[in-house]
Amino acid sequence: MARLCEGRIALVTGAARGVGREHALGLAKHGAKVVVNDLGAGVDGSGADTTPAQAVVDEIKDLGGEAIVNGDDVSSWDGAKNMIDQTIDAFGTIDVVVNNAGILRDRMLVNMTEDEWDAVIQVHLKGTFAPSRHAAAYWRQRSKETGEKVNARIINTSSTSGLYGNIGQTNYGAAKAGIAAFTIIAARELARIGVTVNAISPTAYTRMTDNLREYTEEDIERRDPRWVSPTIVYLSSAEASDITGRVIQAGNGRVAVCEGWRRGAEIDQLEDAEAIGPMIRDMISNVRMNSGMDGLELD
Ligand SMILES: NC(=O)c1ccc[n+]([C@@H]2O[C@H](COP(=O)([O-])OP(=O)(O)OC[C@H]3O[C@@H](n4cnc5c(N)ncnc54)[C@H](O)[C@@H]3O)[C@@H](O)[C@H]2O)c1
Known part of the structure; x- marks a missing residue:
């Protein structure tokens, strides 16, 4: 097996369980030294425990790899700085940040509390921004000092819930x-x-996701997190320097490149609100509908 990430230094957030754990193991199997970040929170973000992150580190070491634990909260500005600094202190530099940590607080909009809103935005959005921001500042400094480009990666974690719009998850x-x-x-x-x-x-x-519906054994195998990680490993490799700004779906039998928002039908601007109504209707009838949750056309 070719080792695609030999010698690369990777930080994976939320890497104690689920998808992030597979990313950490996949990167280590491909020769990366890995910082296994995880707060050890519950699905709803409550609590903290670094035991599961330590178990992933032990697993990587048993495979002959190198890894350390970081227990900071991704959504803390100082915690995010600390995890980047700890990576550089331990391994000399950082090449890859995989922002994976996440929580859920599902509720229909009419009932959603301020806390449910804030906690989810905080962990996902600020928890992606903060580690990326500190790593980017480090990379810019290095690039200035050497006069050369770094060959570094940020890989974030989106969801069909946001790309296509899942009810109950505003x-x-x-x-x-x-x-x-x-x-x-x-x-x-x-x-x-x-x-x-x-x-x-x-x-x-x-x-x-295990409580979303009934899963057959075949469903569970197709959704094993190990199917997601090859995409992460490839994007992390030095070879993938020309792939950027992309959103790629992975898992459940498919790897798919998503296409983003683009202008559909258009008209010249109008001041007359009454006249614009039929024209908007006409344009809507001539463009593609927003996709369904499978990312495909609605019939
Ligand atoms: N499982 C899916 O089908 C699916 C689908 C779409 C998106 N995602 C996303 O993939 C990522 C991983 O999800 P998963 O299914 O493996 O869930 P998971 O609950 O198994 O793992 C998430 C990990 O993130 C950690 N975490 C939570 N808050 C943290 C914080 N503030 N700082 C550091 N670590 C924190 C948790 O302790 C946990 O170990 C999430 O971003 C999730 O939103 C998952």
Whole structure:
């Protein structure tokens, strides 16, 4: 097996369980040294315990790899700085940040509390921004000092909930759509210093999704988190320096490149609100509908 990430230094957030654990193991199997970040929170974000992150580190070491634990909260500005600093102190540099940590507080909009909104936006959106921001500052400094581009990566975690719009998740979906937008903008900003920024939208059977419906054994196998991680490993490799600003779905039998918002039908601007109504209706009838939750056309 070719080792695609030999010698690369990767931080994976929320890597104690589920999808993030597979990313950490996949990167380590491909030769990366890994910082396993995890607060050890419940699905709703409550609590803290670094035992599961330590178990992943032990697993990586048993495979002959190198890894350490970081127990900071991704949504803390100082915690995020600490996890980047700890990575650099332990392994000399950082090449890859995989922003994966996440929580759920599902509720229909009419009943959603301020806390449910804030917690989800905080962990996903700020928890993607903060580690990315501190890593980007480090990479810009290095690029300035050497006069060369770094060959670094940010890989974020979006969701079909945000890309396509899942009922009951205005908080989570807004954060995940925000992460897709963040990905595209950061990719444009960081290209000149050699940092690619992509996002994946995973589908996996984890504690976050195991209660959504009844799963057959075949469903569970198709949704094993190990199917998501090859995409992360490839995007993390030095070879993937020309792929940036992309959102890629992975898991449940498919890897798919998503296409973003673009202008459909258009008319010249009008001052007359009455006249514009029929024209808007006409344009709507001539463009594609928003996709269904499977990312495909609605019939
Ligand atoms: N499982 C899926 O089908 C699916 C679908 C779409 C998106 N996602 C996303 O994939 C990512 C991983 O989800 P999962 O299914 O593996 O869930 P999971 O609950 O198994 O793992 C999430 C991990 O993040 C950690 N975490 C939570 N808050 C944290 C914080 N503030 N700081 C550090 N760590 C924190 C948790 O302790 C946990 O170990 C999430 O961003 C999730 O939104 C998952």
